[in-house]
Amino acid sequence: MLKTNRLLLLIALLFAAGIILSACGSSNDEGSGEESGGEASDSGENQEGGGDSDFKVGMVTDVGGVDDKSFNQSAWEGLKAFGEENGLEEGEGFDYAQSESDADFMPNLNSLVKADYDLVFGIGFKLTDALNKVAGQNPDTHFALVDAVAEADNIANITFKEHQGSFLVGVAAAMKTESDKVGFVGGENSELIKKFESGFRAGVASVNPDIEVDVQYAESFGAPDKGKVIASNMYNSGVDVIYHSSGATGNGVFAQAKDIKKNDPSKNVWVIGVDRDQYEEGAIGDDNVTLTSMVKRVDIAVQEVAAQSMNGEFPGGEILEFGLEDEGVSVAKTNEEALTDEMVEEIDNWKQKIIDGEVEVPSTEEDLEAYLDSL
Template sequence: MTVRLTRRAFVGAAVAAPAVAALPISLQSVGAQDAGFTVTMVTDTAGLGDQNFNDLANAGGTQAAEDFGIEWKVLESVDIPAYVPNLTAGVEQGPLTVAVGFLLTDAVAQVAAQYPDAHFAIIDAAVEADNVQSVLYREQEAAFLGGVAAGLMTQTNKLGIIGGQRIPPVIRYEVGFRAGVEAVNPDAEIVIAYADDFGDPDKGKELALAQFADGADILFPIAGLTGVGAYSAISELNNPGEQWVIGVDVTQEHNAPGFEAFVVRKGVDTGVYQAIEQEVNGTFTAGVHSLGIAEGGVGFEDPNGRVPAEIMTEVETFQSMILDGSLVAPSTDEEYEVFEVPAAG
């Protein structure tokens, strides 16, 4: 599905569930074998190797295992029906189970109700339960800054967004980016395509090639492993300095050296690490934990110095407005529709 947007135009994108396959469970384990307890992570269907969301969560857990001497296990969910048995297996392993992704929301609610004495942390979703910590990110803040940079860097005045599924965290990325572009370049066109899948890099490459062919020169892939396909596309086209991909969640410069404009960072690893640290210290708290720029949960990064200095100045100005509360980046379609950039000064 592809949508063309300029300023306030908006067309909703359909969401389709991933295909259901068999029900095997993949297990990986790191950390001290004589640890006092085990923490288990349950991936979404993209699994490890997505070079993005699940891998970031795993990095946070692996670091926590090294720092705190706990054992860290990963259960990969190859399909949606694997969520509940994987979460249940996590409960049987130790006191804390980490669920990675919005798509595990219902499964976490179900298993948490069945095991009220166990602790759960879910990344990117909110589950109301006394034993669930919901780690949410204000992706819209970092995405807004990314939109500012992209809106000023574009040479064709056309930008592309490639989404996985249009779920709340992806929506926050999308509308934040669109608002940032509009704040500095209201005449820019944004083309949006959804793959309806977070684990299909071939589909991501197909969508990216189509957007580049249509004249977009900077792509924002918010699609997990599917988004890696944008790097394959830009490498194949090989137009250095003319076409760019934005790193999302973490840099993926290694996938297309020289073609990553900048990074819209999301500290999935930080959220996982902090949840484990609380469990270790006996300070685990349920409820919503919201991480934005102020908390170091999200941010704008230019690791390779490809953003011109004058554009970085604009990004920093808008970041200061977000931090002082004078600018609240939109996080929903409804907020985007009424969003206005506050007057300077």
């Protein structure tokens, strides 16, 4: 069953997140999961504060790590916000287990189950098989899968309309480029990341179908060195705006753009961030190379599902989908100097067309080709 989350609940959670995330720092906090050298605590002692003090919620990261400045970090910020909001203690009431490789998914999931966590999140589509297996072996534990769908009564599926947000940052890229050459750097070439690519290319073409889009995949979400090399080649070829959907690999894209800007402050090179507002990642002195970011509110989705589970309303077996209509995806407008009023107005116009159903944003390569042919 497909379920769109209610706007009022999302707004309330956004408000709560805004208050709490200011205290969360940059997610360089030391976690108490696998990264810290041991399993999460199985303590069931009561905590002070609101909510169910016996409720325990944990998450298993993808290989990008909890401080990837993108997808995993957003999820962890949401989990921390939920825990602190409900008086839970990090390391006991809420925690994470960090995955250094795919081989860590299964043991990390099992470690949280064995520690009696009531709800366990798998952060990223790569955890689908492992989470399916562990959930099948532990029917009394609640699980949530982000960015993929698993068919089990004890798994809630959290998905996003990434193609919609990617379309809008494609509009921004097309309006900002001076060379009529833009780039897309993907992590692993997968059905999910194709949604980002397809939406982005459609947005670019909707502004100017003659703009060239250079698409390259790093085949990793945890390879910033490779991201830097790809970005270097793109910028050297004349690309002046790069949108990345590559987790920690994208840190290398930012690093390359900042290196270019440092060596030649007059050079206009831009990066479009993903998942979180990555404005801070683009800072270099008084300049900033982050044009905008396609924000995906993984943090809010994590908070909402955790609250539902704790309150006895766990959406097991359901597909929760977040899109433009409920601010589940959006475009960051932090860099007011780079993102001009004209660009913001155009982005907002396309956003309304998408919400109203006037524009059906492609999410697959096949749909993209049909969309491009229609222009």
